[in-house]
Amino acid sequence: MNTWITTPITAELIRGASEVERTERGLLPHRLPARARAQSPDPQLAMVEAQPSGVRISFRTRATAIELDALATRRTYAGLPPRPHGVYDLIVDGRLTDQGDVPGGNTLSIDMATGAVDRQTGPMGTVSFTGLPDSLKDIEIWLPHNEATELVALRTDAPVAPGTGDSRPTWLHHGSSISHGSDAASPSTTWPALAAARGGVELINLGLGGSALLDPFTARTLRDAAADLISVKIGINLVNTDVMRLRAFTPAVHGFLDTIRDGHPTTPLLVVSPIYCPIHEDTPGPGAFDLEALRRGQIQFTATGDPAERAAGKLTLRVIRQELARIVTQRAATDPHLYYLDGLDLYGEADFAEHPLPDQLHPDAATHRRMAERFARRVFAGHGAFAAHGTRRVRR
Structure with a gap:
């Protein structure tokens, strides 16, 4: 019989979070700081920033x-089968060794036709790992990347001390739900997590599903974070939310990059354009759920804009790639640490033919692995933007 030692879960044991909030039950990791969260009333952003993608004990x-005792908050969708429970990945000396999930938890039932949300409370659960x-x-x-997680208690049969990951360079990445990890198999197998493991770096994942919208508070979060390497993946959410036109997009990108540079003037900064997504390559947003697919019990996305609207400045993925390449070329003339990566180099038209996007928007688990391999090869190796990264962390 094990003699359990309970170790208080403190911020010292948590990596990948911007801050932690003390709740009635325990600690809730946040990936955006309170000041940033206070500047947006968007419930989508509130939901996704509290999903601890890249956060680990x-x-x-x-x-x-x-x-580990934890309280999950999970999403379900009216009329569709329940989603699988989020996965906890156990990494031992850098290798994925075991996986588990936590029973119970709170449930957010979402009606996609009306946007209504019904919240049901549930009990705390426990995930166990044995035989180590x-x-x-x-x-x-690694905490589930797709469900909010309140950390309640940590028990072991031997004492614990804080981890030693601080010796590795820190890679800070921002992007959309694809970076957040939609449809990845588990939290340590999202494409940024796999790329970080290949690159030998410590990941802070600021992928925010549906919320990579060039928000100033996100730029300030990147500005103020400790980081040796920074990347920003820009595009798909700007198209499928239809929040701006080309006239606003260009100065917004400049402003976003300017803000990051205020805190990281010489840190390697990589701008990544969108991966291939047929529904939005030449058709503007807004994006929407495909109602016919919903009636069949499937989640599929579609573009509702008119390609002719590009003439009025509506954004498409092709337009965004062209403009991001131009912006980076312009800025790189005076910023030698700024780089560009075409998202089509991570996942392009030929890849779609081999591994289609299951819902027309998000890559599957195999594609996350392919993207990670390509990112690591193009960015961390050879003459890539992060290949010659240093070990001194830049802090404000």
Whole structure:
């Protein structure tokens, strides 16, 4: 029988979060700071920033058994089968060793036709990992990337000490739901997490599903974060939310990059354009759920704009790629640490033929792996933007 040691879960044990909020039950990791959260009333943003993509509990221990109590908040969609529970990945000395999930939890039932949300409360649950080697090892428990998670208690059968990941360079990445990890198999197998592992860097994932909209508070969050390497993936959310035209897009990108540079004047900064997505390549937004597919019990997305509206400045993915390439070329003349990566190099038209986007918008688990491999090869290796990264962290 195990003799359990309960270790308080503190910010010192949590990596990848901007800050943690003390709740009635425990700690809720946030990926945007309170000041940023206060500047947007958008419930979509509130939901996704509290989903801890890239956030993990990190410690060293000889423990052979670990238990984590947590309270999940999960989404379901009216008329569709329940979504699988979020996955907890156990990483031991850098290798994925085990997986589990937490029963119970709160439920947000979303009616996609009306936008109505019904919240049901549920109990806390426990995920357990046993049979670990009786030796000193580095442990990371990656929290589910697609459900909010309140951390309640950590128990082990041996003492724990904070992890040692600080010696690695920190990569700060911002993007849309694709970077957040939509349809990835688990939190450590989103494309940014896999690319970070290949690159030997510490990941802070600011992928915000549906919310990569060049918001000033997001730029300030990037500006103020400790980082050795920064990337921003821009485009798909600007098209499928139809929030701006080309006239506003260009200065908004400049302003976003200017703000990041205020805090990181010489940090390698990579701008990544959108991956291939047929519904929005030449058709503007807004994007919408395909109602016919919903009636069949499937989630599919469609573009509702008119290609002729490009003449009036409506954005498409092709337009955004061209403009981002032009902006980066212009700025790089005076910013030698600014780089550009065409998203089609990560996932292009030929890839779509082999691995179609299941819902016409988000890549599947196999495509996350392909994107990670290509990003690591193009960015972390050879003459890539991050290949010669240093180890000194830039802090404000």
